[in-house]
Amino acid sequence: MSQRPLVSIVMGSDSDLETFQEAATMLTTFSVPHEVRVLSAHRTPEAVRTYVANAPRRGIKVFIAGAGGAAHLAGVVAARTTLPVLGVPMESTHLKGLDSLLSTVQMPKGVAVGTLAIGKAGAANAGLLAVQILALSNPQLARKLEGFKREQAATVLAKDRNVRGRG
Numbered sequence: 001m002s003q004r005p006l007v008s009i010v011m012g013s014d015s016d017l018e019t020f021q022e023a024a025t026m027l028t029t030f031s032v033p034h035e036v037r038v039l040s041a042h043r044t045p046e047a048v049r050t051y052v053a054n055a056p057r058r059g060i061k062v063f064i065a066g067a068g069g070a071a072h073l074a075g076v077v078a079a080r081t082t083l084p085v086l087g088v089p090m091e092s093t094h095l096k097g098l099d100s101l102l103s104t105v106q107m108p109k110g111v112a113v114g115t116l117a118i119g120k121a122g123a124a125n126a127g128l129l130a131v132q133i134l135a136l137s138n139p140q141l142a143r144k145l146e147g148f149k150r151e152q153a154a155t156v157l158a159k160d161r162n163v164r165g166r167g
Contacts, residue, residue, distance in 0.1 A: 003033040004059040007130045010037050010051075010077060012067030016090055022120045023064050023088070026127025030144050032134060035060075041072040048073070052080040062130040065113075066123070068092045071103035074113045084133055086126040087113040 007027055011020050020036065027034045039048045055063070063081065065074035066088035074087030089100035097118035105115040114129065116122035135141040 007034040022123035023127035
């Protein structure tokens with residue numbers, strides 16, 4: 001994106017990119033500039049520290065972070081910033097993401113991570129929640145959100161009319 005990013009999407013592995021594309025798509029839908037990075041809480045802890053420390057100076061307002069397995073990335077980011085951190089547990093092979101969910105949601109008192117659903121739905125909703133956070137101080141974005149909600153309602157009501165018409 002050409003503008004300074006407001007949202008940072010940080011994932012533990014490039015294998016998570018397909019899932020986090022859902023967050024990026026949601027942000028793009030609302031024209032929210034964002035950036036995407038691959039950093040590991042365990043393999044690149046210094047790079048995570050430096051990146052998170054410098055993010056506010058570059059204009060970042062919200063982090064979306066996620067990883068699989070131990071899923072420490074969101075917590076490590078949250079431990080190093082006062083900005084909101086939205087955690088997305090990744091679906092895993094063996095436990096279907098339950099391990100990631102528990103690791104992300106069970107943060108100790110004082111280290112807040114807003115945890116979303118496992119996988120793609122969680123990533124999409126993390127993007128939407130980031131938009132909602134930014135809309136608190138951006139009336140234009142708030143109007144876009146209102147339109148989005150109206151479109152969702154209209155779509156459901158049209159489906160309802162279609163189903164009732166078949167009966």
